[in-house]
Amino acid sequence: MLEVTKCDSDGEAAGSATGPSFRRRRGFQGSSQVTKKGKDTLMDAKKRLLVTGAGGFIGHHLVKRLKADGYWVRGVDLKSPEYEPSPADEFEILDLRRWDNCLAATRGGLDEVYNLAADMGGIGYITAFHADIARNNILINAHMLEASRQNGIKRFLFSSSACVYAQSKQKDADVAPLREEDAYPAEPEPGYGWEKLYAEELCRYYWQDYKFETRIVRFHNVYGPLGTFDGGKEKAPAALSRKVALANEGDYIEVWGDGKQTRSFMYVDDCVEGLIRIMASEYRDALNLGTDELVTIDELVDLVCDVAGKRLRKRHNLQGPQGVRGRNSDNTRLLEVLGWEPSITLRQGLRHTYPWIEEELRKAGRLSAMASAD
Numbered sequence: 493m494l495e496v497t498k499c500d501s502d503g504e505a506a507g508s509a510t511g512p513s514f515r516r517r518r519g520f521q522g523s524s525q526v527t528k529k530g531k532d533t534l535m536d537a538k539k540r541l542l543v544t545g546a547g548g549f550i551g552h553h554l555v556k557r558l559k560a561d562g563y564w565v566r567g568v569d570l571k572s573p574e575y576e577p578s579p580a581d582e583f584e585i586l587d588l589r590r591w592d593n594c595l596a597a598t599r600g601g602l603d604e605v606y607n608l609a610a611d612m613g614g615i616g617y618i619t620a621f622h623a624d625i626a627r628n629n630i631l632i633n634a635h636m637l638e639a640s641r642q643n644g645i646k647r648f649l650f651s652s653s654a655c656v657y658a659q660s661k662q663k664d665a666d667v668a669p670l671r672e673e674d675a676y677p678a679e680p681e682p683g684y685g686w687e688k689l690y691a692e693e694l695c696r697y698y699w700q701d702y703k704f705e706t707r708i709v710r711f712h713n714v715y716g717p718l719g720t721f722d723g724g725k726e727k728a729p730a731a732l733s734r735k736v737a738l739a740n741e742g743d744y745i746e747v748w749g750d751g752k753q754t755r756s757f758m759y760v761d762d763c764v765e766g767l768i769r770i771m772a773s774e775y776r777d778a779l780n781l782g783t784d785e786l787v788t789i790d791e792l793v794d795l796v797c798d799v800a801g802k803r804l805r806k807r808h809n810l811q812g813p814q815g816v817r818g819r820n821s822d823n824t825r826l827l828e829v830l831g832w833e834p835s836i837t838l839r840q841g842l843r844h845t846y847p848w849i850e851e852e853l854r855k856a857g858r859l860s861a862m863a864s865a866d
């Protein structure tokens with residue numbers, strides 16, 4: 493259901509079930525599109541939806557939100573969600589690299605598919621495994637698109653990534669925010685970026701040749717509670733939160749690169765809200781979904797330390813993988829299409845993410861006596 497939450501004087505909204513809610517920096521309008529989406533959502537609460545990757549970070553949050561909105565939801569993944577059970581009406585363990593499993597996942601007169609399943613991880617992971625990632629995801633996306641079409645799905649949303657953007661446009665830390673057209677001429681991230689860009693094209697071909705309705709969303713660095721924070725697949729906010737939680741006052745923590753590389757980060761509640769709005773929109777081409785709050789990785793570390801209430805020192809590992817030098821989201825088109833953009837600040841989001849990671853480490857008995865003294 494459409495929620496427009498009132499902000500208190502701190503900009504942090506009251507009464508959100510899943511964390512901080514929306515602080516509107518600019519551009520929010522109660523536009524007719526938004527109102528219509530709200531109505532449609534109410535009328536269509538009986539819709540039957542499939543979320544692939546429902547055992548993963550964003551997929552699990554999306555299933556929770558869709559269930560809270562009253563939809564019937566099937567979740568599919570190689571694994572169940574790690575930290576809590578899925579509220580999906582059906583949850584099936586299926587390997588979506590296989591064509592027969594994609595047909596099974598999309599069976600039974602479903603209305604819409606959110607295709608979030610992918611072999612992916614943080615910068616260390618996606619730079620280490622080009623062949624596996626590209627092959628696995630090409631199979632998932634090609635089979636899921638065709639199975640969805642054959643089974644009469646009405647709308648298919650593909651989760652793409654900011655890794656599709658041309659690397660030559662991301663060479664400065666003080667980067668110009670990336671507009672959707674900056675993905676061409678193509679020069680994406682090796683492996684993961686190429687297969688995402690190709691799957692975007694495939695979505696366009698399915699519309700051109702079959703009039704099969706597709707939506708394409710380019711996420712920019714999503715973070716939040718219930719996300720992987722250890723083991724090699726975690727992203728920077730989770731990895732740094734873990735390092736900070738495990739450190740004692742005055743310790744050094746390792747930071748990959750010189751810390752001057754820049755990114756923007758989107759809290760998962762904004763991501764889920766954007767996904768639902770983009771699915772409901774009539775826009776078929778790629779859209780950025782991210783914030784344009786650009787920070788250096790050093791600034792991210794300082795923010796996490798601030799939220800944790802710790803003073804730590806940074807040791808920069810210049811050999812560590814760091815990806816492109818700078819990346820930010822240009823939300824002009826998103827605002828034009830939706831009358832909405834993500835607005836939860838990094839500080840607000842970290843206030844919900846850091847304590848969750850710290851608590852998980854505490855439960856696992858991994859916090860030292862000093863690090864856990866508060």
Ligand code: NAD
Nearest residue numbers: 545547548549550569570587588608609610653711713714
């Ligand atoms: P995630 O790794 O937590 O979730 C992906 C899920 O897909 C996992 O649970 C995994 O088990 C599942 N999966 C992988 N291979 C599968 C297979 N063969 N069959 C069935 N399921 C399979 O990642 P996430 O952060 O939730 O990302 C969701 C989507 O968003 C992905 O498509 C990802 O590429 C995209 N994305 C995420 C980010 C981000 O910052 N999190 C950024 C850009 C794009």
